[in-house]
Amino acid sequence: MKQPLFALLLVAAAPAPDPAALRATIAKLVGFGTRHTLSTTTDPARGIGASRRWVAGRFAEIGRGCGNCLAVETIGTRAAGPRAPAGVRVEDVIAVQKGVGDPDRVVIVQGHIDSRVNDVMDASTDAPGANDDASGVALVIEAARILSAQKFPATIVYAVLSGEEQGLWGGQLLADTAKTRGWKVAAVLNNDIVGNTHGIGGEHVDTAVRVFSEGIEAAADLPAIKQSRAIGGEDDSPSRALAKAIVRIADADKRIGLDVIAVRRPDRFQRGGDHIPFLEAGYPAVRFTEATEDYDRQHQTVRTENGRQYGDTIAFVDFPYLAKVTALNVATLRQLATAPAAPTGVSIAGAVSDDTHVVWASVPGARGYRVRWRRADGFAWTDYRDVPASVTALDLPHVNIDDHFFGVSAIGAGRAESLVTFAGVPPRPAPGSSK
Secondary structure, X not given: OOOOOHHHHHHHXXXXXXXXXXXXXXXXXXXXXXXXXXXXXXXXXXXXXXXXXXXXXXXXHHHHHOOOOEEEEEEEEEEEEOOEEEEEEEEEEEEEEOOOOEEEEEEEEEEEOOOOOOOOOOOOOOEOOOOOOHXXXXXXXXXXHHHOOOOOOEEEEEEEEOOHHHHOHHHHHHHHHHHHOOOEEEEEEEEOOOOOOEOXXXXXXXXEEEEEOOOOOOOOOHHHHHHHHHHOOOOOOHHHHHHHHHHHHHHHOXXXXXXXXXXXXXXXXXXXXXXXXXXXXXXXXXXXEEOOOOXXXXXOOOEEEOOEEEOOOHHHOOXXXXXXXXXXXXXXXXXXXXXXXXXXXXXXXXXOOOOEEEEXXXXXXXXXXXXXXXXXXXXXXXXXXXXEOOOOEEEEOOOOOOOEEEEEEEEOHHHOEOOOEEOEOOOOOOOOOOO
16 A cells, blocks of 8 residues: 555644744854863853853743743753763753643654864864754754644654763763653654755765664564564664654655655764663664764864864855754644554564564544554565554565564554554464464
8 A cells, every 4th residue: 555645734834943043042152162062061151051051041032922932941961981980960940831631652853962173172263063962952842932832742852962072971961861751762863963964975865864774673672683683673673764754754745855864873873872871771862963974064163174174164054954854743733642652562474475474552532543564675665454443463465474564653633653563472472383
């Protein structure tokens, strides 16, 4: 069957992100001089403290516009490491839009506010960080402006993190907070370096974005890893399911104007971001990053050498492109905050048979289920069958279990679809049974 159009309808309902608003946010953040994690927290106009207070004020302003629908708070902890040997207080600014149906289920969109230059310990030199990662912060704030105009069953958390450049400390703080507060984290969208379209090799790409996701789960123990290997589930972890959902959402509405390059790796080679602590905690998380990077604009002191410009300044941010990435985040958040939770207990049976039997546990609030399958040599789900909410098992005649992979998602209001849960296997047969 062809892919359904419900994602298109959900995206069409959202106002478009405003490139001018994104520009204004980045210009304001650049204006704080440096936002280094070790920079001043008391100066009213410079440093990470002033920038965090401004973000909190911006969230509060958005919250007033939606009848105080955002609970704004600053959370913090003390962190120390090689890049902060004397220790530093790390603070995240979050705005919580509480769900009206299933508030414990949470989707998170985040970016990091801290910036740096060549010397990671230099907390005083100007570090504009326009793309890394004021672009991600601007995206988060714009998503809050757009989505706060509506109510959703699930809770949305808009998060601006600190300490990424010094040790992913802001991501760790928020992941720990999620666990402490008992959030059922359905998805984490980490946006880091999402506003540039010119690569260091001279290429220009404004029609694609990379989405990085893990295969084997970082939080999996050895038995779980062995089970995933045994059933061929390496390409269908919850985080990989999230990446596939983002691909489907982008494909459903070409007006967003982005192809998703779903990279089968947690992050860029030998690099990391604030989604990593969430993966280690067992939460589905992905990283959005522009399709092509210019390394002269990352972690560089602003300067010109031999006619070559270095530095992460606002002049090199492509705001129409950043608006596209924002639109894709908004569409994803909208769908996942509307959809029910992903099914659990999904399993298949049908060995030595030409048919496959799929079963799953019922999901509160689901209006139906979508049983998906694909050939075992493929990445994307190609076929599906919808069933009503009263059904939690389905026989698929002549769909051979050895030649296909299977999964089940829950369908909610507006035909919004949860992440697809990959089908595992029922308990092993008793000794002596047929193999």
